[in-house]
Amino acid sequence: MITEARVLQAEFSPKELEHREQEVDVLSNALDPIMAGHPAETTLIFGPSGAGKTCIARFTVGRLQEAVEEINQQYVNCWEDYTRFRVLYRILEGIGRAADVHRQSTPRDELLERLRQYDGPQYVVILDEVDQLEDRRVLYDLYRIRNISMVLITNREAELFAQMDERLTSRFRSAVRIQFERYTLDELVSILSARARWGLTAGAVERRHLALIADAAAGDARVAIGILRNAAHRASRRGVDEISMDIVHKSIPDGKDEVRQKTIEQxxxxxxxxxxxxxxxxxxxxxxxxxxxxxxxxxxxxxxxxxxxxxxxxxxxxxxxxxxxxxxxxxxx
DNA sequence: GTTCCACCGGAAACGGGGGAAC
DNA sequence: GTTCCCCCGTTTCCGGTGGAAC
CATH class of the missing domain: 1.10.10.10 (Winged helix-like DNA-binding domain superfamily/Winged helix DNA-binding domain)
Structure with missing residues (x-):
């Protein structure tokens, strides 16, 4: 039944994106100066989880990289890399300057100094879950480094600004802001149906079943794709070539629980x-x-x-x- | 209105762990 | 082997908050 497992992963970035054209346009415009060799405007993307923020950011930056060969990019998940050291390390990694950095012995400001000396092509850094940063001052440091452009992603905008000092707030209040809303039921069905088309055998799942999944996911694409993946695996294990209503019903709790289980394992x-x-x-x-x-x-x-x-x-x-x-x-x- | 109490969360200090340099 | 240095999880300290009791 499953022909292409990776498209059933929420992280999979499709070549074409649906329902987010306007958001892609705004972000593309903000990144536009890079085409002329200038830093982009700082961009702040916010909205609920599973609304496509990360996906759109990576997609748009990826597309820019195809258009302009001479740029660097790096994705940093601040939930995983929440200290100043880890963030700077990841960013150095993106330009191949982190190989000889050692956690224990590299002087505190050596990492920042290396970034300050960076004089390569324009560098776009996506900072996801940026509200999870332990020390937000690192944003101020990055803001002042030439040739680095930041795309900040958060689902808690208020919390992001709550712990910033005046100096930081004034910088980021003027950032390009892109608000994401939850996907509607129809949008989710259409996203799921594309994933099913790419990743499952023809006729493996009916539209009414996708609608049920979309309804259970309540606007969260990540959850919806998780439920579809679970349903497909369940059907495969049963040796059937079609996802039934019964399979969908059984897969909803598992799909919702998957994220929780992954977290608890850590x-x-x-x-x-x-x-x-x-x-x-x-x-x-x-x-x-x-x-x-x-x-x-x-x-x-x-x-x-x-x-x-x-x-x-x-x-x-x-x-x-x-x-x-x-x-x-x-x-x- | 005042006091008490349980709780929250920021800030700074502490200490274990571990790689580099000698 | 020893010392130095740094990261990071944890602890200590403490001011703030809000409901309960008086």
Missing amino acids: FTDHQRILYGVLTEAGEIRPGDLYDRYCERVDNPKTRRTIRNYLSKMDHYKLVVSDGNGRNRTYRPR
Whole structure:
């Protein structure tokens, strides 16, 4: 049934993009000065997850690179590379200047200095999940480096600006802003049907089944593609050549749960135990949560560290908090 | 209105780990 | 082997917040 597995991955970047022509145009215009050898305007892309922000940024920059051979580009996920060091390292990596950088022995400012000395072709850096940066001042540093253009992506615009000082805010308030909305049901169906066309045998899935998947994904393309992938795998395992309504129904929870499972796999033992306590309890006050966590581990982390864990889990959409002060409770999402 | 209390999250310090230089 | 240096997860400290109790 599956003829091209990679197109069923959310990260797959198709040659043609649907439903985001206007956003692509705005970003292309912002990047336009690069065609003439000048830095592009700083661009800020924001909107909910699964709305195509990353996909459109990579697609547009990729297309620019095809048009102008002499440019460099690098994608940095600030969720994974959230320290100043890691961000600068990734950016140096994009121009092949990171090979001899060592985490432990390279002086603090050596990385920035190397970037400052960069005098190669225009360099476009996509900083995804930029609100996750630990130290936003690195944005100011990058802003001042010639020949580097930034495309910033965030789904929490308010949080991005909340922790910036005046100097940074004034720079980025004037950035080109592109707002993404959730995909509509029809748009998602059309995206899914393209993926099915490229990645599955003909007639493997009916449109009404895609509509059901799209409905379950609630505007999130990543979730929708995940459900379709799960359904295709399930059908293959059953040895059938068509995705039935029953398969779709069974695949929806798995598709939704996939992201969660991937996240939990990356947790440390302490984080996993904490999450376990939370899911068992259903809803629990912070003090009780901490006590129960302590009962299950030999050397418990401090309350402060647990708060950091919980805030990470909140960002991963694994945990919700309700209420304030002494009425605060946590529950699994 | 005031005080108490549980909780939150920023900032700075600490310390383990590990590569480089000697 | 020792020292130096840096990253980064964690801890410590502490001011702020908001609901409950008085």
